[in-house]
Amino acid sequence: MTTYLVRVGFHNPSALTFRQLDEILEQQRFWRTTSRSSTFRYFMEYEYESEMRDLCEVCELAYSQACKVKKCPLVLVVPQPPNE
Numbered sequence: 001m002t003t004y005l006v007r008v009g010f011h012n013p014s015a016l017t018f019r020q021l022d023e024i025l026e027q028q029r030f031w032r033t034t035s036r037s038s039t040f041r042y043f044m045e046y047e048y049e050s051e052m053r054d055l056c057e058v059c060e061l062a063y064s065q066a067c068k069v070k071k072c073p074l075v076l077v078v079p080q081p082p083n084e
Contacts, residue, residue, distance in 0.1 A: 001050065001051050002049070002050060002051070002079055002080075002082075003047055003048070003049050003079070003080040003082075004047065004048045004049075004050070004058050004077050004078065004079055004080065005033070005045060005046075005047060005077070005078045005079075005080055006030060006045070006046045006047070006048055006058065006075065006077050006078075007043050007044070007045050007046075007074075007075070007076040007077075008025075008043060008044055008046065008062060008066045008073055008074070008075050009042050009043030009044075009073065009075075010042075010043075010066075010069075010070050010072075010074070011072065013042065013070070017069055017070055018044055020069045021044060021066060021069045022044070024065050024066075024068055024069060025046055025062070025066075028048075028061060028065055029048065029049075030046040030047070030048050030062070030065075031046060031047050031048075032044060032045065032046050033045040033046060033047055046062075047080075048062070055077060055079060058077050059075060059077040062075045062077060063075045
């Protein structure tokens, strides 16, 4: 199973923007990581685990869901090294 770190950010977001993003992404099995207080204002980090989806599919899924909250999100998806 591959774990992906997913960062979603918006230009000038509000707290409501991130709350809506949490609700939408939770339905798709994205789990919010511990937020960093200094960068909370601009983006949120999530983890996503999948055996079936590759990097491009996870990125497309995160982007399409974030677009439901606010236009033009920035999405960064990074595969995490396996824990041993």
